Amino acid sequence: MTVGTVAAIDLGATSGRVMIGHVGPDTLVTEAVMRFGNNPRRIDGQLHWNTGLLYSKAILGLRTAAQQHAGIQSIGVDSWAVDYGLVSRGSLLSEPFHYRDERTAQGVERVHQILDHGALFERNGLQFLPFNTIYQLASEAPRRLEAAEHLLLIPDLFNFWLTGEVFAERTNASTTGLLDIRTGEWDLDLMASVGVPSAMLPSLVDPGMVVGTLTATAAHATGLSTTVPVTAVGSHDTASAVAAVPLTSDGAAFVSCGTWGLVGVEVGAPVLTPAALQANFTNEGGVDGRVRLLRNVMGLWVLTEAIRGWQTDGHLVDLEQLLRNAAALPERAVSHFDIDDARFLPPGDMPSRIDAWCLEHGVRPPSTRDEYARSIVESLAQAFAATAHEAAALKGTPLTTINLVGGGALNELLCQRTADRAGVPVDAGPVEATALGNLLIQARSVGLVHGSLEALRDLVLRTHSPRRYTPHI
Numbered sequence: 258m259t260v261g262t263v264a265a266i267d268l269g270a271t272s273g274r275v276m277i278g279h280v281g282p283d284t285l286v287t288e289a290v291m292r293f294g295n296n297p298r299r300i301d302g303q304l305h306w307n308t309g310l311l312y313s314k315a316i317l318g319l320r321t322a323a324q325q326h327a328g329i330q331s332i333g334v335d336s337w338a339v340d341y342g343l344v345s346r347g348s349l350l351s352e353p354f355h356y357r358d359e360r361t362a363q364g365v366e367r368v369h370q371i372l373d374h375g376a377l378f379e380r381n382g383l384q385f386l387p388f389n390t391i392y393q394l395a396s397e398a399p400r401r402l403e404a405a406e407h408l409l410l411i412p413d414l415f416n417f418w419l420t421g422e423v424f425a426e427r428t429n430a431s432t433t434g435l436l437d438i439r440t441g442e443w444d445l446d447l448m449a450s451v452g453v454p455s456a457m458l459p460s461l462v463d464p465g466m467v468v469g470t471l472t473a474t475a476a477h478a479t480g481l482s483t484t485v486p487v488t489a490v491g492s493h494d495t496a497s498a499v500a501a502v503p504l505t506s507d508g509a510a511f512v513s514c515g516t517w518g519l520v521g522v523e524v525g526a527p528v529l530t531p532a533a534l535q536a537n538f539t540n541e542g543g544v545d546g547r548v549r550l551l552r553n554v555m556g557l558w559v560l561t562e563a564i565r566g567w568q569t570d571g572h573l574v575d576l577e578q579l580l581r582n583a584a585a586l587p588e589r590a591v592s593h594f595d596i597d598d599a600r601f602l603p604p605g606d607m608p609s610r611i612d613a614w615c616l617e618h619g620v621r622p623p624s625t626r627d628e629y630a631r632s633i634v635e636s637l638a639q640a641f642a643a644t645a646h647e648a649a650a651l652k653g654t655p656l657t658t659i660n661l662v663g664g665g666a667l668n669e670l671l672c673q674r675t676a677d678r679a680g681v682p683v684d685a686g687p688v689e690a691t692a693l694g695n696l697l698i699q700a701r702s703v704g705l706v707h708g709s710l711e712a713l714r715d716l717v718l719r720t721h722s723p724r725r726y727t728p729h730i
């Protein structure tokens with residue numbers, strides 16, 4: 258049986274990695290070649306990514322991968338969604354804005370003066386999130402949009418730097434708010450009505466298609482050949498993650514839990530019912546034309562950000578110890594709060610915001626770090642459980658299990674409490690679902706594996722057995 262090697266660049270909001278996958282019909286072995294932090298910066302008070310630095314880390318990762326593994330057959334890039342670089346004459350006009358930058362309120366107002374959320378949902382099928390690309394673009398200075406030749410979402414930008422080719426990968430494009438949910442093509446009328454110049458939007462490609470091969474510069478920097486293809490994958494990280502979720506029944510929901518907790522079900526066609534609109538669910542484009550009916554739950558962000566705040570005095574917080582202490586508290590020791598309240602979206606002092614929420618709602622705020630950690634995990638588990646049930650109801654199937662993948666799968670307290678609160682088993686893992694989904698789509702494209710998404714998921718199940726948490730109450 259042929260086993261071949263492909264490489265994934267997987268960029269998350271807090272860290273990135275270059276992973277190697279050895280893939281064949283019965284093989285799916287991964288190796289993290291390089292991990293690096295992703296540290297957004299404030300420039301003139303506004304939050305931006307540092308994509309230049311991320312790209313140089315990714316190149317270094319590929320170089321290391323090439324030194325360690327002969328015959329890399331393809332490279333694929335995925336990242337968080339919605340954010341973009343504006344490119345003119347081959348260069349970025351500025352480092353891309355971070356979706357947590359608060360500039361988009363005016364964009365929301367501008368767009369909603371023309372089309373309200375219900376009217377937009379009709380056309381693009383998306384949940385309301387104040388940072389969807391459409392609102393970000395409506396917050397841009399018109400002269401920047403005029404100056405831009407191309408709008409490239411983050412993985413498209415990396416693909417452009419690697420190959421010189423300009424494309425928009427469709428799963429990620431589906432998060433912009435500018436794609437027609439019924440046709441999967443750019444909605445030119447919508448763009449015209451909200452003032453987005455459509456000429457800057459590249460042609461769409463689907464996961465599995467070859468974007469191009471390495472430029473001479475990229476080949477030289479990585480030590481790879483100019484014949485190595487860059488393959489479009491589910492370049493939205495959630496699309497890649499869900500491609501690798503070993504969903505085994507129709508009633509299985511997924512939680513892709515990292516910085517965000519993306520909670521939903523897979524469906525064959527968009528669900529555009531009034532109930533889906535009312536519940537603020539989204540229909541995001543998946544690999545092989547599947548649709549993810551999901552809602553964004555705040556995710557591990559609140560905990561990570563609380564810890565970042567506690568560490569500013571230079572004392573490192575031991576996450577594992579913190580979670581052990583939190584787990585040892587009696588269940589009723591802490592209140593839970595609405596983790597999806599918009600106040601938790603921007604960076605800042607999470608404990609004070611939790612206090613404020615609790616006081617406003619007449620419940621006791623946590624008083625120690627252990628209590629804050631427990632309260633955050635309980636609140637997340639509650640949101641995961643409720644949203645998984647809502648997703649199954651919108652799909653019209655009873656919830657049977659929850660597959661929880663991503664970094665959150667390592668958090669035993671979170672997995673157990675999600676199972677307890679949902680009343681169904683939680684199957685935790687794989688932790689690296691996003692990278693696996695990225696690698697598998699490339700592997701299929703170069704002919705190392707074959708078949709439907711179910712065949713790929715079966716390979717994940719055979720090689721990465723999940724850990725089951727059964728509900729206790």
Ligand code: LFR
Nearest residue numbers: 336337338339494495517553
């Ligand atoms: C997860 C994710 C979500 C998206 C959010 C912002 O990493 O891609 O799917 O809503 O980040 O882009």
